Amino acid sequence: MRGARAPAPPREAAPSPAGGAFGELRLEEVTRAFGGAVALAGLTLTVKRGEFVTLLGPSGCGKSTALNCIAGLLPVTQGSIWLDDRRIDVLRPEERGFGMVFQNYALFPHMTVRKNIGFGLAMRRVPREEARRRVDQALALVQLAEHAEKLPGQLSGGQQQRVAIARAIVVQPPLVLMDEPLSNLDAKLRIEMRTELKRIHQELGRSTIYVTHDQDEALSLADRVVVLKDGRVQQIGTPEAVYTRPANLDVARFMGYRNIIPLAAAAAGEGGPVRLTGAGIALRGTAQTPIGEGPVLAAIRPDDLELDGGADGFEGRVESVEYCGRDYLVDLVTASGLRLHGRSLRRVAPGDRLRCHAAPSRVLVYPPES
Numbered sequence: 001m002r003g004a005r006a007p008a009p010p011r012e013a014a015p016s017p018a019g020g021a022f023g024e025l026r027l028e029e030v031t032r033a034f035g036g037a038v039a040l041a042g043l044t045l046t047v048k049r050g051e052f053v054t055l056l057g058p059s060g061c062g063k064s065t066a067l068n069c070i071a072g073l074l075p076v077t078q079g080s081i082w083l084d085d086r087r088i089d090v091l092r093p094e095e096r097g098f099g100m101v102f103q104n105y106a107l108f109p110h111m112t113v114r115k116n117i118g119f120g121l122a123m124r125r126v127p128r129e130e131a132r133r134r135v136d137q138a139l140a141l142v143q144l145a146e147h148a149e150k151l152p153g154q155l156s157g158g159q160q161q162r163v164a165i166a167r168a169i170v171v172q173p174p175l176v177l178m179d180e181p182l183s184n185l186d187a188k189l190r191i192e193m194r195t196e197l198k199r200i201h202q203e204l205g206r207s208t209i210y211v212t213h214d215q216d217e218a219l220s221l222a223d224r225v226v227v228l229k230d231g232r233v234q235q236i237g238t239p240e241a242v243y244t245r246p247a248n249l250d251v252a253r254f255m256g257y258r259n260i261i262p263l264a265a266a267a268a269g270e271g272g273p274v275r276l277t278g279a280g281i282a283l284r285g286t287a288q289t290p291i292g293e294g295p296v297l298a299a300i301r302p303d304d305l306e307l308d309g310g311a312d313g314f315e316g317r318v319e320s321v322e323y324c325g326r327d328y329l330v331d332l333v334t335a336s337g338l339r340l341h342g343r344s345l346r347r348v349a350p351g352d353r354l355r356c357h358a359a360p361s362r363v364l365v366y367p368p369e370s
């Protein structure tokens with residue numbers, strides 16, 4: 001996250017006119033430029049009530065810009081944002097009534113966990129008894145009840161993160177916006193918190209928009225993933241669709257299709273099965289979009305390149321092997337000098353000759369890049 005927003009402790013105001021439940025949030029051609037540079041170009045997206053949407057993409061692709069436009073921390077340059085039939089891009093952040101959780105939790109250091117979480121309710125003049133009940137509920141939801149009287153400085157990073165989440169949800173926002181909220185946590189805590197975020201989302205039945213550059217996080221959390229590159233949407237789809245059927249090579253690369261092989265298609269087609277040759281190998285693949293006869297690019301994930309792949313494969317010589325716990329990541333080179341990445345469940349050694357094979361459905365074929 002960069003640019004506009006040093007996420008201050010929550011901006012508070014009277015309950016917002018837009019703060020109630022909604023059917024859908026709609027972004028229509030939302031564009032944000034900084035000077036001449038377009039950080040977000042014409043994002044059109046509808047988020048339904050109860051949906052968990054992740055914005056995924058490499059650093060600088062415009063994820064935070066999109067989130068900040070929705071939050072109201074950045075004005076849009078063009079386009080509009082709607083909650084049902086109410087236009088909200090003209091409202092101040094506090095008038096939109098969204099919950100926000102950012103990378104740095106921005107807790108009040110001098111207030112206890114309970115006071116931090118209850119701050120928004122106090123500002124909204126929620127009666128004391130009701131506020132107490134809601135804070136207790138939020139504490140239970142993020143499993144921090146026994147830490148209620150501690151100061152943020154007495155908590156671990158993950159616990160502070162959960163306070164930030166509780167603070168965002170206690171005011172019962174219809175939409176929670178999260179910008180890389182787990183980025184400061186270690187791998188184990190990230191996975192635990194991921195599960196908790198999903199659970200909290202499901203329990204509350206509200207909508208969440210979540211920014212991350214971590215594909216695992218995006219896939220595991222989301223109902224739908226929005227993949228961005230250079231400020232433009234590359235694909236919007238279910239995690240399964242984005243993972244198994246990337247819309248283009250950029251999405252494929254980002255989804256871990258590390259083998260991108262220049263080959264030639266035997267025939268033109270509108271999509272579907274295609275025979276491929278070149279670089280001294282022959283493969284069958286599946287065209288993801290219409291392709292012409294001749295040059296194409298085939299994308300294969302290392303997990304889908306079967307080593308010891310049977311008679312119809314091609315041979316590769318092992319160059320290097322990395323132990324990954326569950327399996328080995330293997331770099332191979334074919335006789336023609338093509339370098340490939342595969343995975344092997346059994347230990348192999350540099351110099352070994354292996355037969356490589358990939359199922360045609362897992363060899364994704366795209367037109368050559370211009």
Ligand code: ATP
Nearest residue numbers: 001002003004034039058059060061062063064065
């Ligand atoms: P990261 O994962 O690194 O946070 P991101 O996908 O969230 O990246 P953004 O922060 O949205 O990316 O930035 C998108 C583009 O807009 C980048 O090129 C960035 O340099 C630019 N940008 C963002 N904020 C500003 C700003 N306040 N002024 C000028 N350029 C900005």
